[in-house]
Amino acid sequence: MQIIVTGGAGFIGSRLVSALEAFDSGHRVVVVDDFSSGDFRNLRHFKGDIISRPCEELDWDQHFGRQEIVSIYHLASITDTTVSNQREMVERNVESFRRILRFSQSRGFPVVYASSAATYGQADGLMKVEQQAAPANVYGFSKMILDNLGEEARELGMRVSGVRYFNVYGPHEAHKGKMASMVFQLYRQMKAGQRPRVFETGQHLRDFVYVDDVVAGTMLAATSEAGIYNIGSGKARSFNDIIAILNECLGTDLEPEYIPNPYIAFYQNHTEADISRSKKKLGYEPQYGLKKGIRAYVDWLSSNDAA
Ligand SMILES: NC(=O)c1ccc[n+]([C@@H]2O[C@H](COP(=O)([O-])OP(=O)(O)OC[C@H]3O[C@@H](n4cnc5c(N)ncnc54)[C@H](O)[C@@H]3O)[C@@H](O)[C@H]2O)c1
Numbered sequence: 543m544q545i546i547v548t549g550g551a552g553f554i555g556s557r558l559v560s561a562l563e564a565f566d567s568g569h570r571v572v573v574v575d576d577f578s579s580g581d582f583r584n585l586r587h588f589k590g591d592i593i594s595r596p597c598e599e600l601d602w603d604q605h606f607g608r609q610e611i612v613s614i615y616h617l618a619s620i621t622d623t624t625v626s627n628q629r630e631m632v633e634r635n636v637e638s639f640r641r642i643l644r645f646s647q648s649r650g651f652p653v654v655y656a657s658s659a660a661t662y663g664q665a666d667g668l669m670k671v672e673q674q675a676a677p678a679n680v681y682g683f684s685k686m687i688l689d690n691l692g693e694e695a696r697e698l699g700m701r702v703s704g705v706r707y708f709n710v711y712g713p714h715e716a717h718k719g720k721m722a723s724m725v726f727q728l729y730r731q732m733k734a735g736q737r738p739r740v741f742e743t744g745q746h747l748r749d750f751v752y753v754d755d756v757v758a759g760t761m762l763a764a765t766s767e768a769g770i771y772n773i774g775s776g777k778a779r780s781f782n783d784i785i786a787i788l789n790e791c792l793g794t795d796l797e798p799e800y801i802p803n804p805y806i807a808f809y810q811n812h813t814e815a816d817i818s819r820s821k822k823k824l825g826y827e828p829q830y831g832l833k834k835g836i837r838a839y840v841d842w843l844s845s846n847d848a849a
Contacts, residue, residue: 550580555615561754622681635681657689664808665810670772708750708751710756729840739798741801744781762825777814
């Protein structure tokens with residue numbers, strides 16, 4: 543019996559792989575990842591097999607047709623939200639998912655795929671799954687199409703769930719460079735003794751969620767009623783809050799350096815996941831507030847060479 547994780551060499555995917563292996567269900571975990579953005583170091587303790595092919599090119603029937611599959615977690619995606627090549631973004635992200643849906647159709651196992659808060663676009667405030675999608679970039683657009691395909695699959699009776707992640711931070715994200723979380727970027731600056739740089743006035747609010755909560759929500763989605771679920775902390779916090787907590791953790795007293803925001807016209811003031819549905823239907827309960835999450839992360843960073 544196999545559990546398939548696409549994007550398993552990436553940030554969230556590799557934490558999911560570790561959690562699945564630690565859960566010790568007796569199932570074998572197989573990763574599908576083309577290493578377009580992932581890093582083998584995230585899987586240093588992995589015990590399973592890897593198929594290093596793009597999901598949209600893999601012959602799923604040939605590889606997995608004779609295997610018994612427990613579930614597929616589909617996290618593979620172009621994750622650089624600044625990529626502006628619309629064809630590449632849509633083709634890779636959407637065709638990957640279409641292949642997985644075709645393979646899964648009539649096989650009965652659950653498929654959980656990573657969607658994103660980017661589907662909500664410029665909306666400000668509390669974001670509810672029921673509200674109209676309005677992606678502001680092609681990355682968010684590609685995720686909206688995944689949600690549409692997921693909806694169609696559910697109408698055909700398939701067990702397909704989308705998990706809309708908010709601003710995820712935590713171990714195994716160093717390979718993401720400029721796309722790594724603000725917690726990681728600010729940590730790096732402050733650890734080097736530099737003043738942390740944020741857009742003025744540092745008071746914009748985001749839903750920062752620790753990766754282990756995201757992994758827990760993702761695993762719950764595989765065993766719960768199929769649907770779309772917000773996976774965030776459920777609480778918006780500011781960039782200034784991150785800096786204050788990092789100062790505490792690092793024993794520093796570095797003042798933020800506020801820089802002008804070139805995106806001010808369309809920069810969101812406040813994003814926050816409404817997680818009431820995820821709590822009710824998945825039993826999702828985030829375990830990490832911002833302080834606890836940053837503390838756990840700083841501890842991890844101090845004892846790992848990834849930073
Ligand atoms: N990190 C966040 O804050 C966040 C927020 C919202 C949604 N997400 C979604 O969560 C998922 C995981 O993101 P992440 O932060 O771990 O990013 P990541 O870039 O670390 O991981 C993505 C992984 O997918 C692989 N990959 C990309 N395209 C592929 C393809 N076509 N075929 C096979 N492998 C492919 C990459 O090599 C990489 O290992 C993505 O779907 C992303 O869109 C992440």
